[in-house]
């Protein structure tokens with residue numbers, strides 16, 4: 001048996017809870033001293049189309065044989081691979097947009113070799129860490145994925161790579177101005193969106209979801225409507241209309257800004273939302289969609305005095321005709337009883 005053959009049987013660490021497939025395979029490649037091109041070549045020996053599927057989506061490959069082929073190449077058990085490649089729900093970010101992480105989680109993992117990328121960070125409606133209540137920030141790599149980057153990139157991000165606790169402290173300091181009530185609203189919105197996307201579940205029961213507001217279609221249409229600009233030019237997405245300008249001593253900017261401009265004429269779909277690298281944009285959309293869909297329940301979290309003049313009611317009052325016609329048309333397809341208010345409020 002050669003040295004390489006023996007390393008096949010050396011135990012690789014178990015996946016972390018909710019670890020992404022690409023993160024675990026990066027650890028496997030390091031373990032086997034294998035580069036990405038060598039790994040791809042091994043996959044191609046069994047199936048070119050599986051290699052293409054893995055290239056197109058390294059976390060959630062869409063190919064009926066990917067588990068079989070990757071298991072043959074890596075000797076990782078199929079049940080582990082299936083679990084790694086299982087999305088948290090329907091709205092995971094597009095592959096190129098999976099660039100966020102909680103730096104406090106990374107600091108707890110310790111050095112890069114012990115880090116792993118969590119599926120919680122690649123889900124489009126999640127923009128705040130549920131454990132640390134800190135915003136997810138752009139991180140070019142996590143764990144062994146750092147070794148796939150050029151040395152110049154590693155050097156440029158040396159602090160993040162070597163001293164994540166320092167980055168955590170500066171993120172926490174910037175985020176400390178965010179009002180506690182708003183933090184609760186954000187956490188509840190995230191949970192609501194997750195439950196809304198995944199359908200009836202224990203999670204929905206826990207957060208007290210009433211029947212009739214759980215439909216994935218309702219969430220998709222409202223998120224998509226808010227994330228779109230409804231023009232063919234780069235302009236502010238609709239959600240910007242709903243953001244308060246002067247509340248909470250400026251923490252609105254920390255929490256929701258800067259929202260990147262988007263270009264989205266025509267008839268949009270949920271991919272508009274899942275292809276946004278802008279966490280502030282997605283955070284704003286989730287909060288205001290929760291206000292639209294959960295209505296009175298959200299008033300427990302968002303004080304009406306501040307959000308009565310902004311939020312969903314203001315979006316409705318200023319919505320361009322193309323957007324309201326589209327939403328009305330989509331609403332007519334929802335099952336009976338699943339509706340948000342699409343009529344402009346009488347006072348705004």
Ligand SMILES: [Zn+2]
Nearest residue numbers: 102105129132
């Ligand atoms: Zn965290």
